[in-house]
Amino acid sequence: MKHMDSEAKKILSGIAGEYFVAGELSRRGYIASITLRNTASIDILASNGERTVNIQVKTRCIEKSDNWNFGGSPLKYKEIINKIFYVLVEIHSDINNKEIGYYIISENELNKLVEENFLDWKSKNKRNGEPRKSDVRIFRIKEYPMLNIGKYKDNWDILFN
Numbered sequence: 205m206k207h208m209d210s211e212a213k214k215i216l217s218g219i220a221g222e223y224f225v226a227g228e229l230s231r232r233g234y235i236a237s238i239t240l241r242n243t244a245s246i247d248i249l250a251s252n253g254e255r256t257v258n259i260q261v262k263t264r265c266i267e268k269s270d271n272w273n274f275g276g277s278p279l280k281y282k283e284i285i286n287k288i289f290y291v292l293v294e295i296h297s298d299i300n301n302k303e304i305g306y307y308i309i310s311e312n313e314l315n316k317l318v319e320e321n322f323l324d325w326k327s328k329n330k331r332n333g334e335p336r337k338s339d340v341r342i343f344r345i346k347e348y349p350m351l352n353i354g355k356y357k358d359n360w361d362i363l364f365n
Contacts, residue, residue, distance in 0.1 A: 221263025221293035222247050224304055232360055252364045256287070260311065263293040276339035279315035289363055290314050307356040308363060318343050
């Protein structure tokens with residue numbers, strides 16, 4: 205792994221996150237199936253036998269990043285209940301640290317938070333007065349003190365309620 209470039213490590217971290225989520229769901233008695241890489245916005249299909257949900261996994265290495273990257277396209281959300289969820293995964297780049305963090309949140313709820321935060325950030329100029337150019341949406345837990353993050357940490361029941 206020493207000679208691998210940072211992009212390859214990032215891709216492998218993302219794949220590891222998907223397998224960790226599928227493993228955790230299976231350990232809890234749910235059916236979990238990882239989709240093929242070309243399935244848009246769905247990494248895992250999960251079922252409790254009565255209900256099926258779509259899961260998109262976002263993974264970050266704690267030592268390398270303080271946020272989850274949602275890309276440069278506007279995030280869509282509707283004021284309806286849907287069956288699409290994010291599982292935000294925190295892993296360590298040090299393989300001896302086996303602690304993994306999971307945050308489970310509905311797609312609509314998280315997309316709304318991230319998009320509104322992005323639009324607010326984008327509407328303000330940089331310190332030097334220049335307009336902001338980035339279109340990348342990111343999510344940092346610490347930027348959402350109003351969000352009771354404990355409600356989402358390891359709360360797998362959210363998926364099937």
